[in-house]
Amino acid sequence: MIKEIAILVYPGCMGMEVFALTDLVLMANHLAKNMHPGKFSALRVKLVTLRPNPVAIAGGFKVAAQRLRGKPDLIVVPGLEVSRFGEWDERFARLGQELKAIRRFHGQGTELASVCIGSFVLAEAGVLQGRRAATAWPFVSEFQDRYPDVQIEKDAVILSDGGVTTTGAVSSVMDLGLHLIRESMGSAVARAVSKLALIDGGRVSQRAYVDTALIPQNRAPFSTQVNRWLAQRLSETYNLCALADAFNVTSRTVLRRYRQETCMTPLQWLQKARIEKAKHLLELSSMSVAEVVVAVGYHDLATFSRLFARETGQTPGHYKRLFQGKRVATFPRG
Structure with a gap:
């Protein structure tokens, strides 16, 4: 059972992914002491580093941490700040000593966990080979390309495989915290922390949060033109022959060239584009679900x-309730 957690602080790591975990564990220790006096030992959390103090984390903030010594039960690797896709070599060139230490502790049997794209750090250190892993949804494709020997579970919020736990995007630090609390102090304490902190402790999928507009799109010339043509006719019935005529080629040529560039068919892209449009209408418009369905080219x-459920993990109605109209409650003065 884990009793000591060491959070690895390194240059450029994300502060929320460091301090949210320390605060959740602090809350759990207080709650466990009051709910079950004497039953559980307090979870110990410390910030550790391989660098001279203080360490400049993401945003340039300075954090003091202990030198990494001894053998903690668990080392947590937070994600790192990235300002654009594809800058991994540049980032990892500065983290040689962290990667070496992660490999060494893994070889000694220390359990590891990562938050968000901290999974890239674990994979770069070589400790995810042959394992199932999670990462933040915008970076799934890059992860798969860079680490083909890791089985990425693109929808997972948190995933454990053989003493290594990986998580989804930034806020999944909360899911990791609740998981560790549940393992050490039981479900009752984890539920109490979840309620006190207003955390949904039951998230199992990232699919509902995916927004393809935030991911760099394919720029291959033929498929880009096809996508533009389809997007302009999003609500119209799909017609492969009309698409082929628009580009003065045969239907077979459209399918062959498009698949070569995208590994999918134009219809598959159109379905995904319609789902994305529907998501935005459900979030931002006052249209009913039935009206949205018609607006994106469906009649059934x-x-x-x-x-929609296959792509997002939610029904359209539930998605609308989950994401539309989230406002802060206000009250009249006087």
Whole structure:
């Protein structure tokens, strides 16, 4: 059972992913002491580093941490700040000693965990080979390309495989914290922390949060033109022959060239584009679900709902309730 957690602080790591975990564990220790006096030992958390103090984390803030010594039960690797896609070599060139230490502790049997794209750090250190892992949804494709020997579970929020735990995007530090609290102090204490901190402790998938507009799109010339043509006719019935005529090629040529560039068909792209449009309408407009279905080119609510649920993990109605109109409650003065 884990009793001592060491959070690895390194240059450029994300502060929220460091301090959210320390605060959750602090809350859990207080709650466990009051709910079950004498039953649980307090979880110990410390910030550790391999660098001279203080360490400049993301945003340039300076953090003091202990030198990494001894053998903690668990080392947590927070994610690192990235300002654009594809800058991994540049980032990892500065983290040689952290990668070496992660490999060494893993070889000694220390459990490891990562938050968000901290999974890239673990993979770069070589400790995820042959394992299943999670990472932040915008970076799944890059992760797969860079580490083909890791089985990435693109929807997972938190995933454990053989003493290594990886998580999804930034806020999954909360899911990791609740998982560690649950393992050490039981479900009752974890539920109490979840309620006190207003955390949804039951998230199992990232799919509902995916927004493809935030991911760099394919720029291959033919498929880009096809996508633009389809996007302009999003609500119209899909017609492969009309698409082929628009580009003065045969239907077979459209499918062959498009698949070569994208590994999918134009219809598959169109379905995903329609789902993305529907998500934005459900979030930002006052349209009913039925009206949204028609606006994105479908006429059968059941068929659309199945496609939508397959892509997002939510029904259209639930997605609308989850993401639309989230406002801070206000009260009149006086």
